[in-house]
Amino acid sequence: MSASIQMAEGHAKAPALRVSREGLRTLLTWRRDVRRFRTEPLEPGLLDSLLDFAALAPSVGLSQPWRFVHVRSPEKRALVRKNFAATNADALGGYDGERAALYSRLKLSGLDDAPVQLAVFVDSDPEQGAGLGRRTMPEALFYSVIIAIHTLWLAARIEGVGLGWVSILDPVLLGADLEVPPAWRLVAYLCIGYPAEESDTPELERSGWERRADTPAIVR
């Protein structure tokens, strides 16, 4: 807690935010889903710092249901790669011709190069939070984990660290391979490391897959 924070009438007063509208826009614009990494390790302590940021995310009922598994051993990484290869082959089978070739070229995985790899799970039945807000929308637990990942992503960008979100995996198989408790469900597999290059254009857009729209669909 910053020393500049004042207490008044029992409530902490917010310090001046040191983030401008344009600052946030730049950060968001340059947050990229990185697929090509340099193999050198992160600076010592940096991963812990990024995880501290993740813990600042909001969570339903303050349940903090995120569970990060650091996948380090060559044996576990080989299982993840095998999972990806099988699942990717299935996904590829759903496209044909030009789309299939493009799909292959996209190099959807940084699994071979990223020095840090995290499997992120949601504890689907956490003790913390006492169930508040998730009786009618149990998926709110998942949402909390997603926001923790996004928070980690933004913090990583500030440190010049890239993050690639791999969703082409069999989640049940991955949980079994990593021997996590049965109540944990896979949310994401994250490849983290220094990026090989930077761009403000999504990789999928540069490669011709899809174009980003500027404004969201708003109705009424």
Add this chain to the structure above:
Amino acid sequence: MSASIQMAEGHAKAPALRVSREGLRTLLTWRRDVRRFRTEPLEPGLLDSLLDFAALAPSVGLSQPWRFVHVRSPEKRALVRKNFAATNADALGGYDGERAALYSRLKLSGLDDAPVQLAVFVDSDPEQGAGLGRRTMPEALFYSVIIAIHTLWLAARIEGVGLGWVSILDPVLLGADLEVPPAWRLVAYLCIGYPAEESDTPELERSGWERRADTPAIVR
């Protein structure tokens, strides 16, 4: 795109980020789930600006599946309040004694005061994105919408605008009441406005519901 961005070797180079590690930490620490709002409207144009920020969120396959419904009419708002009251009563039935009383006191809804209210849906079958990355994890579409909401939340905080995420609603009934297409699924109902007060301590923690842990669970 800022004029300061240089092109080199076919790739845009990132401008200097104007967000520091401490700046981001302050923003995240002071992002709050607001439940008590002042009733005055947002400054003109501000809602559009916040939605522009939301559109900077990443999305699986660049599908941008978020759909925002601006709930403005008294008739629609009455339906939402009715939905909340019924669902909240059900939720309350699951707690007893001190927990139940606390739950009531938490005032989980800004529905009566927030000048802007958005129902946020995911289009579960968007044309944009061609299905990439969501064959094995279709929930990735939901994740994209969550991150768009979080992005809007951070942008709102910079403008001094609070956001309260209401998850105690019957999602199917809300979709029917708002007459959205059948492929849309409710992700969140957002109350937006200027907050009645500020604090860096989660409202649930101040009211004794649960305490925030500093670091996430990391395994191995």
